[in-house]
Amino acid sequence: MATEKGKAVRVVGYLQDGVRYVGSLSNDKVTPLATMEAFYRHGGVTEKAGAPIPVSDLELVPFVPETARIFCVGINYKAHATEAKDIGGIDEPKFPMIFGRFASTLVTDGTPVPVPPNEDGLDWEVELAAVIKDDVWEATEENAVDHVLGYTAFNDLSARRKQSDTIQFTLGKNADRSGPIGPVLVTADEVEDPTNLRVMTRVNGETVQDSNTSLLIHSLAKIITYITDTVTLRAGDVIATGTPGGVGMSFTPPRLLGPGDVVEVEVEAIGTIRTPIISRADL
Known part of the structure; x- marks a missing residue:
């Protein structure tokens, strides 16, 4: 399961510098977790990878890979x-x-x-x-x-x-x-x-x-x-x-x-x- 220091998360996807990432959404802020590729490569198991970002500052994208069926x-x-x-x-x-x-x-x-x-x-x-x-x-x-x-x-x-x-x-x-x-x-x-x-x-x-x-x-x-x-x-x-x-x-x-x-x-x-x-x- 996806985790943030062992806690379940509500995941969103976002685009940054042409790369898709996933993050954990809480209180209108997104805590970066991983690139989307790495997130799914590891079955969604990850820890936070950066400081929270206001969701309004992000370009949201679907939270699944572009190769998803x-x-x-x-x-x-x-x-x-x-x-x-x-x-x-x-x-x-x-x-x-x-x-x-x-x-x-x-x-x-x-x-x-x-x-x-x-x-x-x-x-x-x-x-x-x-x-x-x-x-x-x-x-x-x-x-x-x-x-x-x-x-x-x-x-x-x-x-x-x-x-x-x-x-x-x-x-x-x-x-x-x-x-x-x-x-x-x-x-x-x-x-x-x-x-x-x-x-x-x-x-x-x-x-x-x-x-x-x-x-x-x-x-x-x-x-x-x-x-x-x-x-x-x-x-x-x-x-x-x-x-x-x-x-x-x-x-x-x-x-x-x-x-x-x-x-x-x-x-x-x-x-x-x-x-x-x-x-x-x-x-």
């Missing part, structure tokens, strides 16, 4: 499975439905996200995400979560038109800046029970999703086990565990995020990511 799980809550069946005719998956995101889509709390020009808007998806600590091959459900460094919140903003054009999700799930993650990575020892965390989405202050990770169809342990008999997970990889019911496409008529909207996703024990939505022309 993001493994997302589709249709992993019963309520969302019902929506997916009604909207797209997709049956509840018998196995974890894994699709990939590019690390280049990840952005930090507060980053404006543009709507692609041929989309009616973007859809929201609150998710609990886990960040992997070390190399994992052929995990079992009994030891899978031992390989989790920490947990964070994730908003799987989705371009539904591109997503529904074909049976492949890649383009619809990788629009520019469409992966808000954070606001911090909370080390696993600080999260008492990741299988029982409230997850919520608010759009312009209105709650549109409100559920609990206890309602996942496939547990995080099962997801890690399922992935790792085919793909070796690496330190810094991200697993987004899926979203509950209440996505915008389930509304009648569908409700999507457009320029001027503000979406917030919150995961209990972790925090809230706030994302303003803008026009592509305003980038």
Whole structure:
């Protein structure tokens, strides 16, 4: 686990002189820990490496390596499975439905996200995400979560038109800046029970999703086990565990995020990511 003189930390990433670092956030100050490369090379075990810096003086970046793979799980809550069946005719998956995101889509709390020009808007998806600590091959459900460094919140903003054009999700799930993650990575020892965390989405202050990770169809342990008999997970990889019911496409008529909207996703024990939505022309 990540430590600061033996204490668990809430990790952020930042850029300094072109190099990515991680630090421990406390009372609006960041205590440097290591370069991001060194942090993940050592499984997040480190000690403080400098004096605290006001977070307002730093350029924050996602707290995972630029080489990280993001493994997302589709249709992993019963309520969302019902929506997916009604909207797209997709049956509840018998196995974890894994699709990939590019690390280049990840952005930090507060980053404006543009709507692609041929989309009616973007859809929201609150998710609990886990960040992997070390190399994992052929995990079992009994030891899978031992390989989790920490947990964070994730908003799987989705371009539904591109997503529904074909049976492949890649383009619809990788629009520019469409992966808000954070606001911090909370080390696993600080999260008492990741299988029982409230997850919520608010759009312009209105709650549109409100559920609990206890309602996942496939547990995080099962997801890690399922992935790792085919793909070796690496330190810094991200697993987004899926979203509950209440996505915008389930509304009648569908409700999507457009320029001027503000979406917030919150995961209990972790925090809230706030994302303003803008026009592509305003980038």
